[in-house]
Amino acid sequence: MELEERARDSADNCIACTSCIAVCPVTKANPDYRGPKLVGPAHNRMHFSDESDYEDSLKLCSNCKNCDITCPNGVSVATLNMLERAKYYKAHPEKHTQADQMLSHNFQMADMLKSIPFGRTCANIGMSIGEAMGMMGAMGIAPQRKSPRFATKYFRELYKEIKQPEGLTKEVLFFPGCFIDVNDPEVGVAFVKVMNANGYKVLMDDRFKCCGSPLVVGGYLDEARSHADNNVAIINEYAAKNIPVIACCTSCSLMLKAEYTELFAQEEMAQAAKNVYDAFEFLTILAEKGELKKVHVSSDKKFIYHAPCHLRAQGMGMPAVDLLKEIGVNIDSADAGCCGMSGSYGFHKENYETSMKIGSELFDKINASGAHKVVCDCGTCREQIKHGTNAKTTHPIQVLAKAYEQ
Amino acid sequence: MSKSDVVVIGNGFAGLMSALVSADQGKKVTLLSYGAGTFPLNSGVIDVLGYDDSGKAVANPAQAVSAVADEHPYKKIGTQALEESVKFFQDVVAAEGFPYVGSLNEQQWLVTGVGTLKPSCLVPESMQGSKCFEASEIVLVGIKGLKDYYVDMVAENLAKELGNDKKYTVVTVDPHYQGARDLTTKDVASWMDTEAGYADFVSQVKGNAGAGKVILVPQILGLKGNVVYKKIVAELGCPVVETTAMPPSVNGLRLRDVLLSALKKKGITVIENAKAEEAVIEGSKAVAVKAGGEVRLQTYNADKFIVATGGFYSGGITMRDFGEAKEVVFGLPVECDCVEERWVNKQLFSDKKQTFAKTGVRVDATLRGVNESGNVVLENVYVAGRNLSGYDFCFEHSGNGVALASAYKAAKA
Secondary structure, three states: OEOOOOHHHHHHHOOOOOHHHHHOHHHHHOOOOOOHHHHHHHHHHHOOOOOOOOOHHHHHOOOOOHHHHHOOOOOOHHHHHHHHHHHHHHHOHHHOOHHHHHHHOHHHHHHHHHHOOOHHHHHHHHHHHHHHOOOOHHHOEOOOOOOOOOOOOOHHHHHHHOOOOOOOOEEEEEEOHHHHHHHOHHHHHHHHHHHHHOOEEEEOOOOOOOOOHHHHHHOOHHHHHHHHHHHHHHHHHHHHOOOOEEEOOHHHHHHHHHHHHHHHOEHHHHHHHOOEEEHHHHHHHHHHOOOOOOOOOOOOOEEEEOOOHHHHOOOOOOHHHHHHHHOOOEEEEOOOOOOOOOOOHHHEHHHHHHHHHHHHHHHHHHHHHOOOEEEOOOHHHHHHHHHHHOOOEEOHHHHHHHHHHO | OOOEEEEEEOOOHHHHHHHHHHHHOOOOEEEEOOOOOOOOOOOOOEOOOOEOOOOOEOOOHHHHHOOOOOOOHHHHHOHHHHHHHHHHHHHHHHHOOOOEEOOOOOOEEEEOOOOOEEEEOEEEHHHOOOHHHHOOEEEEEEEOOEOOOOHHHHHHHHHHHHOOOOEEEEEEEOOOOOOOOOEOHHHHHHHHHOHHHHHHHHHHHHHHOOOOEEEEEOOOOOOOOOHHHHHHHHHHOOOEEEOOOOOOOHHHHHHHHHHHHHHHHOOOEEEOOOOEEEEEEEOOEEEEEEEOOOOOOEEEEEEEEEEOOOHHHHOOEEEOOOOOEEEOOOOOOEEOOOOHHHHOOOOOOOOOOOOHHHOEEOEOOOOEEEOOOOOEOOOOEEEOHHHEOOOOHHHHOOHHHHHHHHHHHHHHO
16 A cells, blocks of 8 residues: 655655765765755655756765755655656666676576585686686676675575574564675574574575566666565464564665565555564664673673664664663774665766775775774675775674673 | 663753762753654854843843743753753763863853854854954965855954954965865865864965964864864964854754763663654553654653653644644643744744744643643653753844753752
């Protein structure tokens, strides 16, 4: 059922105050980008009669959400940009590049490789050769980057091998998201350890599809809608059984909690959102109830934290940092804004320079911090940090799992 | 979220100052932010009182403040808190390497982005328009492609203000801008932050600098405090003055960055994108505020709350039906002269205040909301900034002054 309040109507709350332009990381790094308010909200309100009349710089928005965070009037600026982008590609499907297709559909590639014997190993070797020979650029992927490798076992496979303790009465459903599932499954393993230690059995549901975030930024809105409908139905099924759904990736959790409803305005999406938690949001709730396993870290190893923009947009502060500090971890937030990667954005060849310019403040802070590891909830932020600094990175759930082991 | 001593709601100048003063008192502070406040929009200068009730220019803000009407927030705040707040602010920004000049006993003069003069009380070193008064020649720098800055108009208007016995020279600097969009002052300021941009600018202006001259530029002297200002004054060997500007305001952003840096040093927790939606009240006290989150509100417990949500302009006060004005978080009593014939003064630039602008929370001298009989409604909830009733900051030029002094008093209480 369609909701009465829709994100696209929020364009009328835009008073064109320019705050979004003042903080937009892409505007700062790239003088060709006209800035958030002139792309989504303004275009949306102009209702151009000619379907082909779209703002060229629309494709430069990274959907990082800093405009939403800055907007004093609650306009879903970035989502308006994405809706306009989707309209553009609907009118001009021929404008989709090979890189758009690949970067938005990594989940298809991941599934295909899993079905072929040694598919992942071959793909990884292929990527190494491709990168060495400079073939990535020809496909529209930034040749300077190392693409994330496919894990030899995805999390969905590792999960089946994990022996969770008997007799756990409470249950949560894990939404691993593509990056953790196929590129960084150890994060999922750490999540299971942490939840088990707190008396929760972790469930998986293989019917889940990619949250759709890469599809939305690629302009494949209809596909994203089908993913949303699929995932929302599953989340609501578990809601009926009082089983919460938890994500460790902050872009996935933002999608499930907020963006589905903003983009598609369906009642069942708003309903499902209530059953979705970010991992540290959930753990903080446990801590507030006095139900979180107590642990104290005595090591003074220094960590620096990068808050993903898609976490900041969730309006709940930085629960991972607060919780890790609480147990004695020596960790401080870098407070250096966007890393510049924004999911698949920085992987596009034409966005590489912008992406690295945006990240430079964060890179400088990390390099100057003397921290032994960078902690960050987002997989692609971690890729960007590794690329921009050579620092070691980890997900906060891995830090907590390690603390539990000691 | 563990309990704080003080929760400040609001991310504008009043909110950030409330948080800083509270932390300076040794309190554990959490600040709930929603939007960037007015920093990207205002010039980051502190107007205390530019014009009195009759619209007459104020020469001595301290004196004029002591003579305001009873309904005015300054009357409730008192001159002592105002004086202390000014000192506190000047200490904070100076410690961050971004000093503000001025005092309560005189006005500073700003050159606006259209070449008129405007009084203010505390201004950054780079915006001291009074330096133009003594100069024999004003060199006005325009930037090729800069949006909303018409240097010839600035020259013409400034000549009307300062007289034709001075020489007015216009120089246009080419920033060699390649981008597809209109150039803003923020873009030029970023360019000035680069070594190459700075050198390019200086090379195009230097020939016009010299003794007895003032170089007048739009708000472009870098985004990082007064770094570029200090460098360029030394290099050009004569005063350099920035005008006020159209948004995005470079100096507003500088001030915001400087204050946020001070907040971080004080260990103040800032929760972004957390719109305060409702309060938890027990008896005559608030115990928590629920805020933020797309899906579920987070609860922020505290002993004390400061509401700096920006009044009508920023959604701190709403009025869905005429006459039904509402303070949105705590439901504090709002007073306004809600009579349709008096609500709006259609002569926008006349010598009368706007009734709607004076709408705000009715407070007593402690800055706590009071009902019509003058009794405090919630004993641990204080109000700062544009939420206060009884003044029209546009008319009298007192916006950041009231914000600063009320923030200080609310935090000290």
